[in-house]
Amino acid sequence: YIYFFSSKENKETFMKNPIKYIRQPKPKPAVPVKIAIVGPPKSGKTTVAEKFASVYGLLRLSMGDAIRLVLNNQPESELALTLKWHLHKGLTVPDELAIQALDVALMNHMCNTTGVVIDGYPVTRKQVNLLESARIIPVKIFELEMDAKEVFRRALLDKESTNRSSHSDSSQILAIKNSCYKQHIDAIRTYYKKEHQNWCVIDAFQSKWWIWKKVLQEVQVVVKEIQIYLERIREGKAASIADLCITPEELQCRLGEFGQYCPVSLAEKGELVDCSVTSSLQFAAEFRGHYYKMASQEELAKFLSRPEVYVPPLAPHPLPPPDMLPKKLTAAEVKALFPLSAEMQGYCPVTYLDGKQRYKALVPGNIEYAAKYQDKVYIFESEEKLLKFMRLPEKYCNLKLPRKLPPIKEPMLLTALPLAGYLEQAIATSLIKALNEVGCLKPKFPFLSVKKTALLFVACHLK
Structure with a gap:
């Protein structure tokens, strides 16, 4: 066998004890990784992307790089001609064409063997949707987080350096770029965290070595998971x-x-x-x-x-077959099934069975928590009871109600009560207070009897 070494020192070390280095587990297969780095201007996206690409042999690819690659390598293609038309007109390349260019650039042999670092993309929700439709999903997206004050501070430091001065470093342009980035990044972060759990926020205030180490750790974890996946599938x-x-x-x-x-x-x-x-x-x-x-x-x-x-x-x-699986229903769907009525006269079957089928366990269901099972509608007391039914529908579907049911609880208007009931529910407390005040004060108005004085005092008190 022929062995290759990265340095002369490693070769000499191997020559001293070759058996030690031959008898070791074979290295895990290399996995091409696709990562993306986003962040506000001056956050160090390109610096991290270039270092990662140079150390691990990945291809650093910005959207401008992808468009230039198509224009240079495929100048006569339909995509290249369309891109040239927009550029010659002084127009911005549409996101749809940019994604097509990125898709073509990702066919590069480096992307398929070692991987790619997408620099500064995506930055809008529309671009995320286009990437999803093209099935371009980075295994890890790093967000370099930094506030506007630090953006302008770094821009000022760059202006003082003659090597990095640029017209794009003006405060007006930086303010617009930073504002556009902040406007869209929350929606992008929320989407990737929810759908793919591949979003990683990194504090861009830290040194570039700390940021590099953090990115490297996260990527190594992902690569290890992918290698384990490939090994287990192969076995x-x-x-x-x-x-x-x-x-x-x-x-x-x-x-x-x-x-x-x-x-x-x-x-x-x-x-x-x-x-x-x-x-x-x-x-x-x-x-x-x-x-x-x-x-x-x-x-x-x-x-x-x-x-x-x-x-x-x-x-x-x-x-079970699809028609035998329980299905959740909304209130509108339940009403649309009329004249089909709910089973158990609308009482919650889960509450009734879990309550050992006692009289007190007969609780009316809420139409907001309904399900359809075997062409029958069931209504439940709460979301918890509905989920319990969805897991074990056969356990709760064949219950029978007892002969005696609780009385129907219908709301009654206060004004519909008899006079005595109205007085009891409406003014009993106030009337007792008024009579108590009459007994304590014993008022007597001039030229009026005690009885009329008491009635007038009670009336004023109630008023």
Whole structure:
């Protein structure tokens, strides 16, 4: 065998004891990574991107680089001609064309072998949507966080340096760039945190060495997860797909026999736990080319250790057909089903059964918490009871009401009460106070009897 070394010192060390260095585990396969770095102007995006690209051999790619690559390497292509038309007119390249140029640039052999660092993109919500439609999802996006005061301070320092002075460093242009960035970054951050959990905020006030070390640590964690995924899939085992940034379309195409229901909960507890309520893939795994979503970390660990037990043909409980699965209903959907009436006369079946079918457990349901199961409508007391029914619908669907039911509680207007009831509910307290004052003060108006004086005093007191 022939061995190559990075330096003469390493070669000499190897020559002294070659067996020591030959008998070691083979290195894990290199994984091409796709990361992005965003931040306000002067935050150090390009500095970090260039260092990362130079040290690890990745391709640093800004949107301008992608457009220039298309114009230089494919000048006669339809995309290049369209880009030239916009540029010759003095127009800004539309986001749609910019994404196409980026997609072409990502076909570079460096991007497919070592990886790419996308510098300063995306910066608007529209660009995020276009990247998603093109299936360009970085495994990690780093946001260099810095306030406006620091932006202008760094710009002033750059102006004092003749090597880095630029017309784009004017305070007006920097203020506009920073304002546009701040306007869109919150929506972008929220989206990626919710959909892909690949967003990492880094304090740009720190030194460039600290920032570089932080970025390197985060990337190493992601690369390690991807390497573990590839190894487990190669060995025929189940592997977590939490850090792979899988698109919703790809997830739907490769869902397993249980759809988005947890196979572990169905196998061990017989519960239908619908994991589609969240788009996160934190508890998702791949096995035999299919994706499965679990309810929690505990279920995911069980699935990764023995996946064959929870999928066909060894799975103890198959998923019911779609028409036999419970479905949540909104209040409008419940009303649209008229004249179909709710089961159990609208009482909550979960509360009734969990209350040991006692008379006091007959609680009317709320139309906001409704579900349809086997062409029947059920109404529940709360969201908690609804979720309980969705997990075990067979347990609560065949209940029968007792002969004696609680009286219907209908609101009654105060003015509809009899006179005695109206006085009791409306002015009893005030009247008692007035009579108490009459007894204490014993008023007597001139030229009026005691009786008329007392009545007049009570009337004034009530008024």
